[in-house]
Amino acid sequence: MKKLLAVIGLWLLTGTAAMAQTKPDFSGDWKLNKEKSDFGPIPAPDSMSLKIEHHDPDLKVTTHATGGPQGDIDYEAKYTTDGKECANQFGDRVKLKSKLVWDGATLVIDSNMDASEMQLTIKGRWTLSEDGKSLTQTAHFESAQGSFDAKYLFDRP
Numbered sequence: 001m002k003k004l005l006a007v008i009g010l011w012l013l014t015g016t017a018a019m020a021q022t023k024p025d026f027s028g029d030w031k032l033n034k035e036k037s038d039f040g041p042i043p044a045p046d047s048m049s050l051k052i053e054h055h056d057p058d059l060k061v062t063t064h065a066t067g068g069p070q071g072d073i074d075y076e077a078k079y080t081t082d083g084k085e086c087a088n089q090f091g092d093r094v095k096l097k098s099k100l101v102w103d104g105a106t107l108v109i110d111s112n113m114d115a116s117e118m119q120l121t122i123k124g125r126w127t128l129s130e131d132g133k134s135l136t137q138t139a140h141f142e143s144a145q146g147s148f149d150a151k152y153l154f155d156r157p
Contacts, residue, residue, distance in 0.1 A: 028052060043068055049064050
């Protein structure tokens with residue numbers, strides 16, 4: 001009986017370790033693939049790139065975009081993937097509060113944005129392709145003005 005319990009215990013530990021390994025590492029330099037992305041009603045930027053530093057639970061995303069409705073933008077955001085609320089500020093007018101948690105190999109991101117007179121709720125999901133060469137970010141946006149969905153596909157250059 002003790003051997004059986006030991007084998008079951010070892011199997012459970014091995015299974016837990018395997019589940020922990022299903023969380024992808026998003027680290028790297030990523031370039032937006034505009035042709036495979038869907039921006040919903042928002043005009044696409046001319047270009048966008050991400051530099052992601054991911055050492056779970058810490059996640060830092062540096063974004064550079066040119067063109068589009070916001071013009072050229074550069075910003076950095078820091079998060080944790082442990083479900084704790086993370087606050088980021090972009091310029092003087094945009095505040096973002098987010099909670100990130102894992103759902104298997106998918107990173108789920110729930111955010112609330114306060115941008116001057118506009119409140120926006122964003123429900124996002126990040127997934128990495130099996131070969132690790134593509135990062136897909138989907139988002140559902142809701143505000144008093146309505147809602148829409150968007151999908152951003154990034155490739156490793």
